[in-house]
Amino acid sequence: xxxxxxxxxxxxxDESMRFSLVELCDFAKASPDQVIEMVEEGVLEPEGTSVYxxxxxxxxxxxxxxxxxxxxxxxxxxxxxxxxxxxxxxxxRLKR
Amino acid sequence: xxxxxxxxxxGLSRDATPEEIKRAYRKLARKYHPxxxxxxxxxxxxxxxxxxxxxxxxxxxxxxxxxxxxxxQEGQPFTPPPDWGFDFGVDQGFTGTQPGGGxxxxxxxxxxxxxxxxxxxxxxxxxxxxxxLAKIQIDLEDAYRxxxxxxxxxxxxxxxxxxxxSNVRTLNVKIPKGIKxxxxxxxxxxxxxxxxxxxSGDLYLEIEFKPHRYFRAEGRDIHLxxxxxxxxxxxxxxxxxxxxxxxVEVKIxxxxxxxxxxxxxxxxxxxxPAGDQYVTLKIxxxxxxxxxxxxxxxxxxxxxxxxxRAAMGV
Numbered sequence: 001x002x003x004x005x006x007x008x009x010x011x012x013x014d015e016s017m018r019f020s021l022v023e024l025c026d027f028a029k030a031s032p033d034q035v036i037e038m039v040e041e042g043v044l045e046p047e048g049t050s051v052y053x054x055x056x057x058x059x060x061x062x063x064x065x066x067x068x069x070x071x072x073x074x075x076x077x078x079x080x081x082x083x084x085x086x087x088x089x090x091x092x093r094l095k096r
Numbered sequence: 097x098x099x100x101x102x103x104x105x106x107g108l109s110r111d112a113t114p115e116e117i118k119r120a121y122r123k124l125a126r127k128y129h130p131x132x133x134x135x136x137x138x139x140x141x142x143x144x145x146x147x148x149x150x151x152x153x154x155x156x157x158x159x160x161x162x163x164x165x166x167x168x169q170e171g172q173p174f175t176p177p178p179d180w181g182f183d184f185g186v187d188q189g190f191t192g193t194q195p196g197g198g199x200x201x202x203x204x205x206x207x208x209x210x211x212x213x214x215x216x217x218x219x220x221x222x223x224x225x226x227x228x229l230a231k232i233q234i235d236l237e238d239a240y241r242x243x244x245x246x247x248x249x250x251x252x253x254x255x256x257x258x259x260x261x262s263n264v265r266t267l268n269v270k271i272p273k274g275i276k277x278x279x280x281x282x283x284x285x286x287x288x289x290x291x292x293x294x295x296s297g298d299l300y301l302e303i304e305f306k307p308h309r310y311f312r313a314e315g316r317d318i319h320l321x322x323x324x325x326x327x328x329x330x331x332x333x334x335x336x337x338x339x340x341x342x343x344v345e346v347k348i349x350x351x352x353x354x355x356x357x358x359x360x361x362x363x364x365x366x367x368x369p370a371g372d373q374y375v376t377l378k379i380x381x382x383x384x385x386x387x388x389x390x391x392x393x394x395x396x397x398x399x400x401x402x403x404x405r406a407a408m409g410v
Contacts, residue, residue: 074129
């Protein structure tokens with residue numbers, strides 16, 4: 001065990017940020033096919049009408065990352081993920 | 097290092113079948129998955145569970161663990177036998193979220209030799225390290241002013257032989273002014289190390305506010321319950337009110353009742369637009385301790401008779 005100090009600053013994922021499909025895939029380490037499938041299943045709801053003009057917000061990035069983990073860790077399929085994500089967000093709203 | 101009883105962690109007996117092991121894992125993973133669970137120690141539990149399952153689901157590792165683990169109890173000091181050696185196949189790879197870091201020293205001592213870990217990767221092949229998530233609690237004041245925050249993370253790192261060793265990393269992270277609870281900061285390349293020349297994953301820090309003595313944040317807005325005296329509420333007054341930027345003078349309008357809300361525009365967390373501070377009045381009446389005070393209350397009852405429960409029909 002040793003300690004090292006690294007001074008770093010990151011980027012804040014705030015609500016004004018938008019990602020293209022390529023940028024979103026890069027951030028989440030997802031494949032475009034994965035993302036397209038999630039849009040088709042309603043897990044993600046981008047602005048824009050075609051794959052080329054899709055714009056995703058940071059909320060979508062978070063949903064994508066959670067959906068990927070749910071699939072990997074719990075074997076949840078996409079409709080299941082969409083349901084879990086909606087329920088999680090509903091719980092958050094009720095908590096407030 | 098301490099012995100880990102993987103069967104106990106998964107709530108299983110030593111003669112559990114592969115189906116029972118899988119079922120127990122699925123059930124506990126749902127309970128403790130960090131994205132879903134509300135349990136306080138979910139991340140640690142999930143990590144422990146992932147480690148236990150990694151061993152028990154794999155017949156080779158399970159057999160080795162069963163052999164070395166006979167007679168040991170959870171938490172007992174443990175040293176692997178001197179002739180211990182575990183041979184990994186070439187297709188060994190780890191799956192699963194490992195929030196907050198890798199597996200225990202115990203696991204590393206038994207199975208950690210000579211390979212690197214990554215999501216779905218394989219030994220010797222180039223693979224990207226996985227992303228890491230951490231929730232950090234900061235003071236509201238730091239969100240208001242911006243701050244450098246020291247955070248400690250337990251992270252596995254590869255040593256010169258490629259073995260993974262647990263390493264406490266202290267990061268000095270810039271907390272930008274005006275950050276809100278629930279917002280995430282992405283630190284590129286600060287996640288789990290990759291293997292075979294692959295890049296590191298990213299680190300995501302999710303911001304939570306430490307409970308404050310009297311402020312409560314909702315997005316960028318700040319809420320405060322302000323105690324006032326009955327005469328300040330009835331007659332109106334200018335009173336000092338704490339805000340994150342320091343005390344300000346606020347005018348209480350005459351005839352205010354408890355629960356009345358005043359808005360101090362732009363006095364919340366900074367941003368575009370900045371949040372507001374909402375002040376809710378709470379009327380605090382002094383106790384009638386002396387005869388003179390009692391007489392005053394009695395006079396009030398006589399001069400200003402009222403039934404505050406009239407609306408309740410009593």
